[in-house]
Amino acid sequence: MTSNLANIAPLRIGLAGFGLIGRRRAQIAAADSRVQLAGIADPSPVARLEAAALYKVPVDADARKLLRRPLDVLLVAAPNVQAVPIAVAALRRGLHVLMEKPPGANLGQCRRLCSAAETSGRILKFGFNHRYHPAVARLAQSVRAGDIGKIINLRVRYGHGGRPGYDQEWRGQARLSGGGELLDQGVHLLDLLHWLLGMPDSVYAELQTAVWPVQPLEDNAFALLHYPGGAVASLHSSWTQWKNLFSLEVFGETGSLIVEGLGGSYGPETLLHHRRRPAGGPPETTSAEFQGPDSSWQLEWEDFMNAMQHRAPYLGAPAEAMAVMQVLDRLRSSARLRRRLPIAVAQAAAAAV
Ligand SMILES: NC(=O)c1ccc[n+]([C@@H]2O[C@H](COP(=O)([O-])OP(=O)(O)OC[C@H]3O[C@@H](n4cnc5c(N)ncnc54)[C@H](O)[C@@H]3O)[C@@H](O)[C@H]2O)c1
Numbered sequence: 001m002t003s004n005l006a007n008i009a010p011l012r013i014g015l016a017g018f019g020l021i022g023r024r025r026a027q028i029a030a031a032d033s034r035v036q037l038a039g040i041a042d043p044s045p046v047a048r049l050e051a052a053a054l055y056k057v058p059v060d061a062d063a064r065k066l067l068r069r070p071l072d073v074l075l076v077a078a079p080n081v082q083a084v085p086i087a088v089a090a091l092r093r094g095l096h097v098l099m100e101k102p103p104g105a106n107l108g109q110c111r112r113l114c115s116a117a118e119t120s121g122r123i124l125k126f127g128f129n130h131r132y133h134p135a136v137a138r139l140a141q142s143v144r145a146g147d148i149g150k151i152i153n154l155r156v157r158y159g160h161g162g163r164p165g166y167d168q169e170w171r172g173q174a175r176l177s178g179g180g181e182l183l184d185q186g187v188h189l190l191d192l193l194h195w196l197l198g199m200p201d202s203v204y205a206e207l208q209t210a211v212w213p214v215q216p217l218e219d220n221a222f223a224l225l226h227y228p229g230g231a232v233a234s235l236h237s238s239w240t241q242w243k244n245l246f247s248l249e250v251f252g253e254t255g256s257l258i259v260e261g262l263g264g265s266y267g268p269e270t271l272l273h274h275r276r277r278p279a280g281g282p283p284e285t286t287s288a289e290f291q292g293p294d295s296s297w298q299l300e301w302e303d304f305m306n307a308m309q310h311r312a313p314y315l316g317a318p319a320e321a322m323a324v325m326q327v328l329d330r331l332r333s334s335a336r337l338r339r340r341l342p343i344a345v346a347q348a349a350a351a352a353v
Contacts, residue, residue, distance in 0.1 A: 011308065012038040014071040014095075016063040016086045017078035018047040021100055021127075025075045028301050030055060034309075035073070041066035064089070071095055073308065079170040081178045084109045091116040091124060096308050100127040102187040102328075103321035105178020110325040114318035123307045126316040128191045132299035134290040135259040135271040136192065136248065142273065143196055148252025154233040155249040156193065158185040159241025160265075162212050162219060166239065172214040180217030182207060182331060186237035190324045190331075191316075192248060193225060193233050199323055200225040200233070204340040205331035211240045223331050224340075255283065263294050 013029045015022055018040050029037050040051040041063040052059045060066045063078070063086045074090035076083045076099040087099045097117070103126045104110040117124035130136055143151065159181075170176040171184060182205070193200075203225050207218035219239040226232055238245075246266045248259040255275040261267035269290040274283035300316075307314035327343065334341045 010034055010036040011072040011096075012036055012070060013073045013075060014039045014041070014066050014069065014090075015075045015077065016041045016066060017076065017083070017100075018042040018044075018051045019077060022075070022077035024297055025077055025098075025301075026051070026055060028297060029075070032301070032305075034305060038071055039066045039069045067093055067095075073098070076100060079176045080105050080183070081176050084113060087113055087124070088116045091120045091122055094120055094122060096123040096304075098125050098127060098304050101191070102126075102179070102183050103318075103325055105183065107322075107325045107329040109178070110321055114322055117318055123304070123314070124318055125304050125307060125314055126318075126321045127300065128188065128316045128320075129296040129300045130188050130192060130262070131195060131315050132296035132303070133259075133262060133269060134295065135261075135269045135288070138271055138288070139248065139250065139257045139259050140196060142257055143250055143252075147255065147273065148250065148257055149254035150229075151197065151231045151250060151252050153231055153251050154193065154196070155247070155251075156189040156233065157236045157238075157241075157245055157247045158189055159236070159238030160185075160244045161242045162239035167213045172212065172217065174217055177217065179332075180207065180209075180214060180221070181219055181237050181239045182221035182223075182328065184237070184239075186221045186223075186235065187324060187328060189235050189237060189248075190327055191320070193235070194320065194324050194327065195315075196250065197227050197231060197233070200227050200327060200343055202226045202340050202342045203327060203330050203334055205335040207332075207335040214239075221331075221335075223334075225327070226340075263290070263292075 013035050015026055029035050037055055037057050039058045041060040042048055043061050048059045067089055073096045076087045084104050087097050090097050104113055166172040205223040208220040209215050209218050210220055212219045221237045223235040244265045246262045250257045258272040261269045263269045271288045273286045276283055303314045306312040330341050330343055
């Protein structure tokens with residue numbers, strides 16, 4: 001009887017960071033009867049006023065104060081570097097945590113987060129929402145079903161055009177962001193590559209600061225990743241992509257699968273499947289367009305709820321985040337040393353756990 005009641009009591013949700021993404025999370029949580037939005041923290045007085053007006057919940061300037069309130073779950077949508085100690089403190093207090101990407105600014109921070117989750121036994125999910133975009137999810141399913149044969153190579157690109165004054169925003173300041181465009185949008189691409197192909201065995205990267213005065217951060221990241229079995233992936237993420245772009249192209253021995261767009265300013269979300277004809281010539285092509293509002297956030301939320309309520313396996317788990325950040329760290333080293341670097345076998349094995 002008691003455990004039944006415990007099962008239906010709404011989970012009390014706290015939210016740290018009421019910016020673009022925090023607002024999106026708050027909206028979803030507030031509309032879900034299985035949970036109760038129970039507090040918000042943001043150091044910005046404007047954000048706090050808006051949060052208080054929209055949601056009748058306690059609003060704090062400091063996330064540490066929010067964490068002293070009775071909560072079951074914390075959603076962390078603060079700038080990258082501030083997000084880490086908040087998420088770690090929440091896990092230590094026994095809360096489940098949904099933390100926006102990236103999983104820390106570097107491998108050390110990711111490890112700190114993951115070991116706090118392991119010690120607490122709570123769910124730690126990282127917000128790699130792109131996996132829930134319908135075209136991306138369908139592509140992954142099709143690749144796994146063998147629809148294009150053995151993967152031979154991939155080309156992944158993501159970018160937007162930044163804006164004047166970007167260097168004054170948190171993303172343009174190393175002490176707040178912990179990394180440039182490789183970390184910001186590139187981490188989504190690295191997550192998708194890892195999801196599709198697992199761990200590379202060697203990587204090469206070049207980082208460029210071409211337009212925005214964000215040094216020591218980069219506004220463009222280029223990478224080549226080599227996989228056991230011979231597949232090669234090229235990655236370009238950019239803050240100088242003057243027209244927003246998302247493109248995920250997977251080439252197999254018998255065809256290719258291509259996602260273009262994510263909806264909104266990234267253009268219609270489409271999935272193309274080209275099937276190579278044995279006799280050559282233009283491929284047989286099928287296409288699908290996924291219209292309507294971006295459903296990835298809601299689907300990600302359902303995955304998180306399912307993990308918390310039923311201990312179901314979920315996407316964006318600590319082991320996956322560790323693998324992604326190992327690759328990202330290696331890419332940074334490669335760019336610094338200006339050479340291709342192996343991913344140590346021990347690292348790859350640890351990441352696969
Ligand atoms: N999954 C995605 O596609 C996606 C997209 C954008 C951003 N993000 C991630 O979401 C996070 C937030 O990004 P955003 O675009 O919402 O940024 P934002 O600038 O719109 O909002 C950040 C908010 O955090 C607040 N903040 C600053 N320090 C804080 C602290 N110590 N405690 C609590 N709040 C604090 C700021 O005042 C601001 O209101 C980042 O980690 C970012 O990488 C993910």
